[in-house]
Amino acid sequence: MKIEAVDFFYLSMPEVTTEGDGSQDALLVRVTAGAHCGWGECEASPLVSIAAFVCPMSHGACRPVSMSVLGQPIDGPEDIQRIAAKIELDSMDLLQAPHTWSGIEIALWDLLGKVRQEPVWKLLGYNQSYPKLPYASQLFGDTPAQTYELASEARAQNFRAVKFGWGPIGRGDLQTDNDHFHAAREGLGKDARLMVDVGQIFAEDVDAAAARLPMLQQVGALWLEEPFPTSALHAYAALAAQSEMKLAGGEGAHNLYMARHLIDYGKVGFVQIDTGRIGGIGPAKLAADYAVSTDVTFVNHTFTSHLALSASLQPYAGLRAYEICEYPFSPKPLARELTLNHLQRDADGYVHLPDSPGLGIEINTEAIRRYLVNLEIKAKDTILFSSDLQTF
Amino acid sequence: MKIEAVDFFYLSMPEVTTEGDGSQDALLVRVTAGAHCGWGECEASPLVSIAAFVCPMSHGACRPVSMSVLGQPIDGPEDIQRIAAKIELDSMDLLQAPHTWSGIEIALWDLLGKVRQEPVWKLLGYNQSYPKLPYASQLFGDTPAQTYELASEARAQNFRAVKFGWGPIGRGDLQTDNDHFHAAREGLGKDARLMVDVGQIFAEDVDAAAARLPMLQQVGALWLEEPFPTSALHAYAALAAQSEMKLAGGEGAHNLYMARHLIDYGKVGFVQIDTGRIGGIGPAKLAADYAVSTDVTFVNHTFTSHLALSASLQPYAGLRAYEICEYPFSPKPLARELTLNHLQRDADGYVHLPDSPGLGIEINTEAIRRYLVNLEIKAKDTILFSSDLQTF
Numbered sequence: 001m002k003i004e005a006v007d008f009f010y011l012s013m014p015e016v017t018t019e020g021d022g023s024q025d026a027l028l029v030r031v032t033a034g035a036h037c038g039w040g041e042c043e044a045s046p047l048v049s050i051a052a053f054v055c056p057m058s059h060g061a062c063r064p065v066s067m068s069v070l071g072q073p074i075d076g077p078e079d080i081q082r083i084a085a086k087i088e089l090d091s092m093d094l095l096q097a098p099h100t101w102s103g104i105e106i107a108l109w110d111l112l113g114k115v116r117q118e119p120v121w122k123l124l125g126y127n128q129s130y131p132k133l134p135y136a137s138q139l140f141g142d143t144p145a146q147t148y149e150l151a152s153e154a155r156a157q158n159f160r161a162v163k164f165g166w167g168p169i170g171r172g173d174l175q176t177d178n179d180h181f182h183a184a185r186e187g188l189g190k191d192a193r194l195m196v197d198v199g200q201i202f203a204e205d206v207d208a209a210a211a212r213l214p215m216l217q218q219v220g221a222l223w224l225e226e227p228f229p230t231s232a233l234h235a236y237a238a239l240a241a242q243s244e245m246k247l248a249g250g251e252g253a254h255n256l257y258m259a260r261h262l263i264d265y266g267k268v269g270f271v272q273i274d275t276g277r278i279g280g281i282g283p284a285k286l287a288a289d290y291a292v293s294t295d296v297t298f299v300n301h302t303f304t305s306h307l308a309l310s311a312s313l314q315p316y317a318g319l320r321a322y323e324i325c326e327y328p329f330s331p332k333p334l335a336r337e338l339t340l341n342h343l344q345r346d347a348d349g350y351v352h353l354p355d356s357p358g359l360g361i362e363i364n365t366e367a368i369r370r371y372l373v374n375l376e377i378k379a380k381d382t383i384l385f386s387s388d389l390q391t392f
Numbered sequence: 393m394k395i396e397a398v399d400f401f402y403l404s405m406p407e408v409t410t411e412g413d414g415s416q417d418a419l420l421v422r423v424t425a426g427a428h429c430g431w432g433e434c435e436a437s438p439l440v441s442i443a444a445f446v447c448p449m450s451h452g453a454c455r456p457v458s459m460s461v462l463g464q465p466i467d468g469p470e471d472i473q474r475i476a477a478k479i480e481l482d483s484m485d486l487l488q489a490p491h492t493w494s495g496i497e498i499a500l501w502d503l504l505g506k507v508r509q510e511p512v513w514k515l516l517g518y519n520q521s522y523p524k525l526p527y528a529s530q531l532f533g534d535t536p537a538q539t540y541e542l543a544s545e546a547r548a549q550n551f552r553a554v555k556f557g558w559g560p561i562g563r564g565d566l567q568t569d570n571d572h573f574h575a576a577r578e579g580l581g582k583d584a585r586l587m588v589d590v591g592q593i594f595a596e597d598v599d600a601a602a603a604r605l606p607m608l609q610q611v612g613a614l615w616l617e618e619p620f621p622t623s624a625l626h627a628y629a630a631l632a633a634q635s636e637m638k639l640a641g642g643e644g645a646h647n648l649y650m651a652r653h654l655i656d657y658g659k660v661g662f663v664q665i666d667t668g669r670i671g672g673i674g675p676a677k678l679a680a681d682y683a684v685s686t687d688v689t690f691v692n693h694t695f696t697s698h699l700a701l702s703a704s705l706q707p708y709a710g711l712r713a714y715e716i717c718e719y720p721f722s723p724k725p726l727a728r729e730l731t732l733n734h735l736q737r738d739a740d741g742y743v744h745l746p747d748s749p750g751l752g753i754e755i756n757t758e759a760i761r762r763y764l765v766n767l768e769i770k771a772k773d774t775i776l777f778s779s780d781l782q783t784f
Contacts, residue, residue: 010771012448012772016448016449016450016451017451017452018449018451018452018455019451019452020451020452020453021451021452022450022451022453022454022485024450024451025448025450025451043485044450044451044454044485044486044487045444045447045450045454045485045486045487045488046447046450047443047447047448047769047771047776048440048443048444048447048486048487048488051439051440051443051769052437052440052488054439055437055438055439055440056404056408056417056439056765057408057410058408058414058416058417058436058437058438059408059409059410059411059412059413059414059416059417059436060409060410060411060412060413060558061412061414061591062414062436062437063410085595088595088621089592089593089595092591092592092621092644093414093435093436093437093644094436094437094440095436095437095440095487095488095490095491095646095669096437096440096444096487096488098487099487166452199453199484200481200484201481203477203480203481229480229484229647229649231647231649231650231653232649233649233653234652234656252484252485254487255621255623257621257623257624257625258623260626261623261625261653261657264626264657265625265653265656265657277487373448373771373772374770374771374772374773375770375771375772376768376769376770376771377439377443377768377769377770378766378767378768378769379402379439379765379766379767379768380404380765380766380767381766384439
């Protein structure tokens with residue numbers, strides 16, 4: 001088989017706001033080869049990721065992603081790896097390339113799974129897929145009272161783990177942060193697991209982050225996530241050295257190296273990988289292998305649709321000890337409607353990856369039509385991309 | 393003053409080939425504030441970098457670069473730093489953002505220099521700008537005989553240092569590589585400095601790179617550049633541990649962290665920074681400061697116009713000990729014609745940064761007209777970018 005077509009569907013809510021909710025738009029990717037097709041999703045900024053696929057070549061090491069993908073043979077996982085290596089070399093100077101490639105790579109695994117009639121986790125070498133305990137991933141409220149309500153609501157919905165992120169934390173005084181942390185714990189009750197994500201708010205200020213450690217330990221937080229930018233490894237290491245609680249990070253990793261760096265140099269205890277950014281399922285699986293070998297816990301990162309959720313769980317589906325998983329708690333309608341089926345929690349609150357071929361997720365083409373963004377890119381008098389030419 | 397306009401000019405040679413020559417296209421940036429304007433240049437993939445400026449917002453941490461730039465006050469270097477920090481946070485999930493911002497940042501320094509009637513290196517805190525010894529930066533020939541000719545030609549043009557890169561190295565057998573290295577040395581004569589750049593060809597294969605070390609040492613190469621991808625820090629460190637010759641890398645650094653990592657973890661002896669990628673002149677200056685503090689040599693990376701060349705030299709203009717600099721040897725006509733003046737070498741073969749305000753480089757608007765690429769991006773029924781609307 002050869003890769004005959006790669007189609008991008010830029011979807012968006014009618015209104016996009018500045019809240020830190022990544023489910024407000026989506027870039028869906030469909031790859032066609034032979035009689036089969038697979039679906040994937042790229043994380044963030046659809047227009048820019050499409051541009052990285054269709055842009056004119058700048059030079060030999062700055063080729064559009066399309067040049068390394070279209071027409072390539074695709075008969076097994078080794079072909080995915082070969083194409084990935086080609087992109088790493090031929091699109092070396094195209095910074096956005098890993099985000100674009102991530103969605104395509106996921107779609108290729110989905111496609112191969114359909115061809116072989118096997119779930120992706122089997123193609124990855126796992127004999128079994130173990131249930132994961134989802135944590136409800138949501139933003140802090142604007143006030144501690146709101147945070148309390150959100151925590152109570154998640155608990156009422158039978159979530160046994162909840163992560164709060166972003167919002168006001170680190171933007172005001174210590175007392176406000178403390179109030180939010182305590183409100184979260186009170187809303188959850190004392191048995192549920194609580195994680196806190198501060199969205200890189202402290203830049204490189206280790207002391208500012210350290211000032212929150214006693215509060216977080218007091219409410220029994222499992223981890224502190226992203227106190228600093230993904231690459232501020234020295235800051236991660238300095239904070240880890242003075243924290244009994246483990247640090248978490250990695251969603252910004254756009255290659256396997258960055259995931260390794262957070263483990264080797266940043267000393268995180270949880271490495272969080274988004275298959276929609278790191279280059280897809282292949283490098284995410286290698287990151288999971290590396291986590292195993294270094295006694296660090298692998299966790300998926302995902303905040304959008306259940307297609308992205310399924311993709312993000314495959315790399316560590318067979319790793320029983322890594323039980324916890326991120327689970328979008330209240331995504332926008334777009335992210336919810338994008339798929340016909342969903343990874344529902346069972347009575348004990350666990351999620352199970354489908355045994356059906358590929359990613360096991362059915363796309364809702366009706367939703368695509370509803371949320372599709374009208375986009376056209378023309379350069380050098382040629383239409384490089386037009387949503388009008390898309391079929392589904 | 394406020395930033396009133398940021399204009400992008402996508403320029404391209406009529407034909408772009410797969411050779412590793414980065415001067416085949418260019419993204420020129422003009423920033424206007426008050427009665428002033430400044431010029432900068434982004435490295436690589438103009439369409440994608442423009443897209444990162446004009447794209448619709450995905451969410452609060454994935455805003456287009458324009459949202460952090462347009463309308464911002466710009467009265468001094470501290471404003472540039474403030475905008476950079478804003479982009480790091482608000483465009484965290486937009487991978488291409490640092491490349492887009494780099495050109496804008498450079499233009500802002502040029503603009504501030506014009507406002508204050510001072511060269512950029514003075515704004516950076518240097519009292520003096522020291523001459524740099526340029527190395528002719530060019531690609532290996534297809535055959536050793538061609539490499540010999542290219543080396544002889546550079547020597548005949550009075551270059552006392554030459555860097556050969558890319559081409560056949562690492563793609564064939566050891567003997568071929570050896571022949572090229574020897575041909576380069578023979579063409580140069582024994583006194584000229586010789587550097588070798590292999591363009592990440594060895595992926596993570598430390599042994600393959602190590603096999604070239606004795607050959608390179610035999611021809612007296614000053615450094616081996618980019619044996620591995622920028623982020624393969626463990627591979628750099630492993631090779632550095634078995635090499636007497638120093639390693640060089642860093643052109644792929646798209647933030648200050650990555651430059652530091654190559655020094656701290658990769659153990660390079662030369663850190664090569666492209667102001668058109670790392671986020672502009674500010675972070676490049678901090679990388680130079682860090683190099684000083686760690687006894688590593690800072691070198692500019694640049695392969696395009698003399699606007700980019702001037703920008704790349706500013707961060708270490710006042711560091712006398714870091715004498716060597718990259719200098720495009722045979723750029724495409726586009727890169728040459730883009731500026732009215734050039735940093736010519738003096739009789740001793742040195743280049744001097746201009747003492748005139750800003751970057752000291754005059755843009756050739758006639759050349760812009762000649763090489764301008766017709767580009768239009770429309771989304772959600774709105775024209776986000778159109779080259780037809782550009783004035784100059």
